[in-house]
Amino acid sequence: MPPARKRARSYDPAKTRAAVFAQLAHVRKAVRGLTPEQLALPTRLGDWTVRDLIAHIGMAVTAVHRALDRPAPARQDVTVVQWPFATAASAPAIADFTRNVAADHPDLDAYLADVDSSLGTLLDEHPGSRLLETNAGALPLDDYLVTRTVELVVHTDDLNAAVPDLEVPYDRHALAAATRLLADALAVKAPGGSTEVRVPPYAVVQCVEGPRHTRGTPPNVVETDPLTWVRLATGRVGWADAVAGAKVSASGERADIGGLLPVMA
Template identity: 80%
Template sequence: MPPAKKRARRYDPVRTRAAVLAQFANVREAVGGLGPDQLALPTRLGDWTVRDLVAHIGMALTAVHRALDLPAPPRQNVTVVEWPFATAANSTAIDEFTRRLAAGHPDLDAYLADVDRSLRALLDEHPGGRLLETSAGAMPLDDYLVTRAVEIVVHTDDLTAAVAGLDVPHDRQALAATTRLLADALAVKAPGGSTEVRVPPYAVVQCVEGPRHTRGTPPNVVETDPLTWIRLATGRLAWKDALAEAKVSASGERADLGDLLPLLA
């Protein structure tokens, strides 16, 4: 008998919407206190400055606006867990759009406030089942908002890394959704049941081909914390460096994830 097909994870749409707005509010509060010198600092994202990064965070949310301006596609053709694999193909266009956006909005506080107001209005107006044509494919608004949570959480961490003394908090639900989506994406990329990846308290997934574990302690286990996992999954942290710095534990012959990461670049 073939193994049962794993049921796709579902995300509470009310919590997801609240998480996106809450994390964006955290970013707005932090950015409001930055001066010109801090906005000109480099980031770990190529030659983007902090100003470019902040503009990009706003752009990640106005992607909802742009998608809602388009006609609804006839049918869904992509699931939310497939979204991470589609991001790299759009990197050049994203970079160009971000730079134009940063140059065209010298008052970042006003820009982010406008993004917040308009997004809230759109979310009040449109049902979560409304299909959107996104850069990854057609998916419901509720699912697309999960990807927006990922974008904001990942770039919140980039922002904290770029500005000394800045510690932008992560909304718990936004962090949970990001951790789970990226863990599920690993299971899609490397299907199997020989290795258990644990990211407490938010996610546990089985992955990697090999003997399937059914009882007791798995022979191949990887465990880390949410932010370390997100950095690994997005290429902010190399697997070998995470091991050397004891930020991840890996036991068993199939516990080396180095060739599978990053998932989102």
């Protein structure tokens, strides 16, 4: 008898929308206090400066604006869990767009304030079921907003890594949504039931082909915290370094998932 098909995870649209605004607000507050010297600091994203990174955060949110400017697709043709796999192909265009945004908006605080205000207006005008043409395919607005939590959390972490002692906080619901989507993407990339990946308190997924456990403690277990998982899933930290630094515990012969990471580039 074939295994039961896994039910797709659902996200609370109201919590997702609130999380996007909350995380953007955290970034806006941090940006107001940055000096020109801090804005010129390098980041771990190639040749991007902190200024470029902040411009990109705003640009990632206005991806919603640009999608709503286009005609709605006739039907949905992907699910939200497929989005992480589509980002790498857009990287060169995103880098060029980011530099243009940074050059065109010298006042980053004003830019992010406008992004925040205009997003609120758009979400008041459009239902969550409105289909958008995205880089991954046609998705409902509510699902696409889940992907914006990933962008905001990942790049907030990049910002914190670039500016010493900045410590921009992470909205709990934004971090939860980002963690869950990236964990589900791993399960899609490596389907199976031999390994359990735990990211308490937000996600548990089964992945990797092999014997499936049905009760008791799984023979292969990976466990880490949400931020470490986000960093692993997006290539900000390597598997070997995370294990060596005791940021990940991995037990069992199928618990080494380093070859499956990152799931999003």
